[in-house]
Amino acid sequence: MPDMMKPTLTSICEQLEAFAKARDWDQYHSPKNIAMALSVEAAELVEIFQWKTEAESAALNPQDQLAARHEIADVFLYLLTISRVLNIDILQAAQEKLELNAQKYPVVKSKGNAKKYDRLDD
Amino acid sequence: MPDMMKPTLTSICEQLEAFAKARDWDQYHSPKNIAMALSVEAAELVEIFQWKTEAESAALNPQDQLAARHEIADVFLYLLTISRVLNIDILQAAQEKLELNAQKYPVVKSKGNAKKYDRLDD
């Protein structure tokens, strides 16, 4: 596909919505059901890594790399679907969360440790 | 924030990477660990809906709507992080998956039912 046809977040969202509508799938797409489906796809992503060491997880063979690519796409598509049905702008929501996280995890306290925000002063 | 400052997928990814680097968090960000963290956030999204009916899940009160917004953002941020560390273009991956799904779930067989692709002919 020529460069001018590169997918954008908007083009993905539009295709995804058209896909569900063409199949009358919105009847199954309650937020409850989509959240479940999203968590199942997240688990399929986890499954790729579960018996690998952390180092192995960062050096996937081509078969596992492709599987990870597919599972990441599956999670993403459900995430865009639940955002649509809940009328949430996912970019705005992410921007807000980044700003909240910057407050919860100040660099001076969080540099080089992975403590949860409520234990930063332990 | 003025309209010209609306977040984009690129601006979110850049901030997210800078956030991790400023805190030296890439050491924790093996694909294995991020996949786990992503699945935990997906479960926190599920938790909002678990005792609700499907109808109730589509009519959230403001407190639950905000919680869902935050959890969707959390899943999204981990999804962008794992895509970065695995060097996956999430939009291209989504485009490919949409095309695969169109083959697996032809409209004529999938309209109005939620059968898995391998049971479409049952």
Add this chain to the structure above:
Amino acid sequence: MPDMMKPTLTSICEQLEAFAKARDWDQYHSPKNIAMALSVEAAELVEIFQWKTEAESAALNPQDQLAARHEIADVFLYLLTISRVLNIDILQAAQEKLELNAQKYPVVKSKGNAKKYDRLDD
């Protein structure tokens, strides 16, 4: 198998431990890895129900009933394994949690509603 051979929690635990030892699998069985595997099996259980209504989920066809039986067993076997490697008596842990839950969810406040304990007075 004759009735005197009915499996017990003890006999299951013994077989499970022998199974892992015969395959040298304890090297993979860090609590981190088992927790991941357990969550993946839990998701496979969820997958059976995700597009069903609640009523449908209570009236499974024989194929789905058998699938649920297998997934429940899988979760159980990992739960016993993580209990073993963390040296936790699962029956004692369950007894303690039942007693904690009885305090957190007093009958008078929880009868007929599914509110989380920290919202019982909302």
Add this chain to the structure above:
Amino acid sequence: MPDMMKPTLTSICEQLEAFAKARDWDQYHSPKNIAMALSVEAAELVEIFQWKTEAESAALNPQDQLAARHEIADVFLYLLTISRVLNIDILQAAQEKLELNAQKYPVVKSKGNAKKYDRLDD
């Protein structure tokens, strides 16, 4: 509690059922909902380990050990509940799965590797 009062699988199941009935909670306990709740508890168990190394996950501090104990109990209680509502004998189901696993993972092929059964001959 005196030793004669040690909890058994039967005594846990009886208390658990009485607990739900006293609170009229069976109305929320469709298999779909319980499976969701179980997966959420499994994720809370995962959360304890997500930023730990495998070695750290095997040497928990007392606070994390207690948290793991509680989450294991939570998963177990939902597992017993879903078994009850689906009318599944969890010990029999586990026994059957152990026997299936022994066929799928013969010692001679599985010793010292964690390959999935469908890749044992790779």
